[in-house]
Amino acid sequence: MEFRKYQEQALKSDQIPSNSGNGIIVPLLGLVGEAGTILTEYKKYLRDGDAHKLFKESVSEELGDLLWYVANVASKFDLDLGEIAEGNLKKCLDRWGWRDSEQIGVKTIGHIFDSDFPEHERLPRRFAVEITEESKDNSVRTKALVNGKQIGNNLTDNSYANDGYRFHDVFHLTYAGVLGWSPVTRQLLGCKRKSNPKVDEVEDGGRAKAIEEGISALIFSYAKDHNFLEGVSALDYQLLKTVKNMTSHLEIDQCSLGDWEKAILRGYAVWRQVEKNRGGMVVVDLDIRSIAYKPK
Incomplete structure (x- = not known):
């Protein structure tokens, strides 16, 4: 059955229409109640095992009731359940689609x-970027070189603690290699799109570079609390949404979560190696959307 048709049919059995005082709160409470009932059935299954003969039938019934309340809430907020379902699938693809592509060997x-x-x-x-580290005047700093020529300035952690942020150019190189976007890398490599003044101003200008630096700092703060993402296979959804919101007016908005x-x-896989070895060669390949590390 199509979601829209189900929604229309389910509304016919609504005993508390929208124009009543409890028209909204009752189905909202129903959502919570049915979810709790499903948990109760599963609790019984954990306790009784196969002795709970009607487990699947009970869960199926409760899921049906839950679906009814979902459809009812959608109707009372003047939403289309079919459009909600399509939007949710798009959201899931945006979030997880890249993993499915890699699992079946599809190169994006x-x-x-x-x-x-x-x-x-x-x-x-x-292109390849060599990152080196040196100690001078009680300060540890890094520099990046392409074909032996330094790009950008020497970097320190800019922190009281030695946390490795001085190697954060790796993140800009990654955005360039994997996403095909990095105003900071464009500045470092001297390939700003000056032939189009508006693109140069908006996409490659100061605000875009500040946003990219802000993203790097934001994610670094998150990564510090999660072992610099070692052993981490999925990131916090709200973190990714924040990054998307920060770049919503830029061309990179086309990229998914x-x-x-x-x-x-x-x-971060490359950054951890650079930080561990105090430098090394970072190889960026936009054609295959990759970034790799090579020891010095």
Whole structure:
């Protein structure tokens, strides 16, 4: 049965219409109550095992009641249950689709944001960045080099604690390699899209770079509380949503939550090696959307 048809038929059996004082609160309470009933049935199953002969039948019935309340709430908020279901599937694909693609061996190309620009304004499709560390004047700092030439400034942790944030250029390189986007990397490599003044101002300008730096700092704070993501296979949904909201006005908005999760997890896998070895070579390949580490 189609969701829309079910929703219409279910509404005919509604005993508390919308124009009554309890028209909304009753189905909302019903959602909670039915969910609790399902838990009760499962508790009985855990306790009694196969002796609970009617377990599946009971759960099926309670799920039906739960679905009725879901449809009723949707109707009373003037929502279409079919559209809700489609939106939820899209949300799940946005969040988890990249894992399914990798499991079946499908290579995703991702978004290409600079294909219409001159070659010197495109992110290099494959390049390597050497990251080195040195101690000077009681300070530990890093620098990044491409073909032996330094890009950007020397970096420190900018922190009272030695936490390795000085290696955070790895994150910008990861966003470039995996997402095809990084205003900071464009600045470092001198490939801003100046032939289009508006794109240069909005997508490659100061605000976009500040947002990218903010994302790196935000995720780093989260990662510190989670062992720098070692052994972590999924990130907090709200963290990913925050990142998406921060970039909603930029071209990177085309990338999904799953794209961001993939980039963050891969970036930290490389960052942990760079931090452990106090430097090394980071190889970025936009054609296959990858970033890899090579020891010095």
